[in-house]
Structures are given as C-alpha cells and as structure tokens.
Amino acid sequence: MSNVTEVATTLALDLSRIPKEEVNDAKTDVAEYIVNEILRATSKGKSPVKGETFKTLTEAYADKEKGGSKRPNLRLEGDMMDDLGYTLLRDNLVKIGIEGSQAPKADGHNQISEEAKQWSSKTGREKYKRRFIPAEGQEFKANILSGIQGILDSYRTEPISEGVEIIDSPSTSGSFETVDAIGVDINNIFNDTNLELFLLDALQKRSKVNGF
Amino acid sequence: MGFELKVNKSTAKLLDTANIGSLVPRLRQEFSKTGPKKFRRDILDDMNAGVSPVKGKRWAKYSDSYKKAINTPRIKRLATGSKLTSPVNLRLTGKLWESLSTKTTPTFFSSWRLIIAFDNFLADIHNRRGASKRKVVRRLLPTLPNEEFNRGLTNKLVSYIKLAASTVVKDFR
Numbered sequence A: 001m002s003n004v005t006e007v008a009t010t011l012a013l014d015l016s017r018i019p020k021e022e023v024n025d026a027k028t029d030v031a032e033y034i035v036n037e038i039l040r041a042t043s044k045g046k047s048p049v050k051g052e053t054f055k056t057l058t059e060a061y062a063d064k065e066k067g068g069s070k071r072p073n074l075r076l077e078g079d080m081m082d083d084l085g086y087t088l089l090r091d092n093l094v095k096i097g098i099e100g101s102q103a104p105k106a107d108g109h110n111q112i113s114e115e116a117k118q119w120s121s122k123t124g125r126e127k128y129k130r131r132f133i134p135a136e137g138q139e140f141k142a143n144i145l146s147g148i149q150g151i152l153d154s155y156r157t158e159p160i161s162e163g164v165e166i167i168d169s170p171s172t173s174g175s176f177e178t179v180d181a182i183g184v185d186i187n188n189i190f191n192d193t194n195l196e197l198f199l200l201d202a203l204q205k206r207s208k209v210n211g212f
Numbered sequence B: 001m002g003f004e005l006k007v008n009k010s011t012a013k014l015l016d017t018a019n020i021g022s023l024v025p026r027l028r029q030e031f032s033k034t035g036p037k038k039f040r041r042d043i044l045d046d047m048n049a050g051v052s053p054v055k056g057k058r059w060a061k062y063s064d065s066y067k068k069a070i071n072t073p074r075i076k077r078l079a080t081g082s083k084l085t086s087p088v089n090l091r092l093t094g095k096l097w098e099s100l101s102t103k104t105t106p107t108f109f110s111s112w113r114l115i116i117a118f119d120n121f122l123a124d125i126h127n128r129r130g131a132s133k134r135k136v137v138r139r140l141l142p143t144l145p146n147e148e149f150n151r152g153l154t155n156k157l158v159s160y161i162k163l164a165a166s167t168v169v170k171d172f173r
Helices: A020-043 A059-065 A100-110 A114-123 A142-155 A192-210 B009-017 B020-048 B064-070 B073-078 B121-129 B151-171
Strands: A006-012 A084-088 A093-099 A164-168 A182-185 B003-007 B100-104 B114-118
Touching (some): A020 B020, A142 B151, A192 B020, B020 B151
C-alpha cells in the first residue's frame, strides 16, 4: 500500500454572476452533490469518472466477501467511502476526496500515485483499477458535470433581457405533518404556478422541435 | 432547486390565447401514473448508497460497537443484505425500507398532494429522536422547515414532472 495521505481532486468552479454572499452556499451545494454522485455511482458498481469502468469482482472474492454479488461497490467495511468528503478551498476551488488513514486504500483502488501504479504493475493488479476520483487530466462523467452546471446556474443572477421572463424557485422542502408515520409532502413544487411553468417549458421545447 | 424559465416570443404569444392552467390537472394525473413509484425507488437507491435523502444531512457512520454487534451470525440471519456495516443504509431487517410509500391524492382534489412517508416507528427514531444511547439522528426525509431533498433527488423529481409535462402538451393546440 502507498503512503499517500490524500487522494483528491480539486475543481475550479465557474462562479460568475453568483452573488458574493451566496458563493459559499453554492460551493457547498456542488461539493455535496459530487460526493453523493460518487457514492451513488460506486454503489451501482460504476465509475463516476469519464472513460473509466469497474471490472466485476472475481467469483471467488464475491463468494467469500460479498454473498455472491459480483458488483464492485468499493465497500467492504465501508470505512473508505465513509471518509469521502470535501473541503471548500479559497476563491472558486473545492476539493473532493479522501484524506487520512483511508487514503492509501483509496490510492490502491484509484491507482493515482506513482507508488500505487508501481505496486499494481508489480502485482498485476492494474486491471483492478477502480477509479472514483479523477486523476490529473481526467474529469467526472457528463451527467455529473451537467448537474454541477445546473446547481451553479440556479445561484446565478440573470442579466436583464428583452423578452418575457418567468422565474420561480420551487423547492422540495416540506413540513412536519404526522406523528405515527414520518412523512413529508412536497407540494411547493406541485403548486399551480410551478406546474404551469413546467407545462410552458414543455411547450417551448415542443415548439423548438416541431416549429410550433 | 431553482427552476427557471425564459419564455420566448412565440410562446409568449401562445400564452395570450392558451389556457395553460387547464392542463395542470392533467399534468398531475400524468405524473401520478409513474412518478411517485419512481421517486420511491430513487430514495431507496440513495439510502442503499449511504446517501441521506436530505440535503446537507450526511449520515453519521455506524459506531464500532454497533458494527461489531450486527456482525454476529444471529443478527446476520435477520439481515436482508450480505453486508451489514457498509454502507450505512439503515437496512438491517428491511422493514423500514418496506414501509416507505409514495402516493398522490386524487387529482380532482383542489389540494392535490404527493405524500412520501415511512410508516414504521424506526423512521421516527432515525429521523428525529435519535438512535442508540448516543441518540444519533440520520435524516430520512426533509420534514423540518428549510430542509429539502438532496440535489440528486430533486433533479430526478423535476425530470419526472418534465416528462409528464411533455406527454401532456404533445397534443395541445
């Protein structure tokens, strides 16, 4: 195992037109989203990194450790993925990754450091590279990048344009409703005004396609 | 989650003549067909990945003593998955998971609602009261003011509404 103390990637976010007082919220929102996307992808045996795939587990290993499931979810004891986190750095930077005692294990899976690369080459384990943190020159998959874009866009102030503009902000927040069941109803997003906006959006898209 | 819409001139013209509000009940009806079921699956997928459905409320790790306790053969027999300690997915027996329901009230009600609920006492323990002696709270649903579903779930929900909307407007003139 390598001696690295951190396996991480640093992203520079486009924070243009985001009000200063909301920059930290936007960075936190993005960082949390990326961490969740990494957890989601890996739990399904998929790499969140563009161009990377996870090789399925060998039958012997799957039988011994995973109850027969060959899906590589990078969770044996769970300690490594539990340590996946983020740090907000200066300006427009956020760091996503694993620091501390779990970093060597993460490096072994990601095969990012020279040490890890040499070790995997020596032991013939290159084929078991399961990269969930992009190395230099790599990036997250397109769906994650577009999710990041969407989050940042939701914080941006829009320049005043000439056409008609309708802006609203539905959210999925709820209110505590019941005692016996733990429930929430997220009806803000479903109110008449917001649903009309969704319909208009669909109409616009249809008109673009069909030349309405 | 912000939803933003800029209406172009042709649609603005359409707005003058069309009664878009009349389509709202149809949109709710269309969404009700598959949206709630898919959203339930999404919430459980997130829990399975160890992701809290609630924005900003990452789940605490299981304590070492709990991990040790549930890794005994007796408890393993009760368990629904092969791995108990990883990730934190609140799925020891599966009863909490099974109790999650998503449903909508009939569309003819003016106060139409999508209701998402766990009907199991464990939900209240995890979500509000706190589990074990340490009273660890792991938020399951955004039931407190100012809480909301995480970005991934909100995006999914929005995509289901958009899909339903595109179906509804297909034959709209």
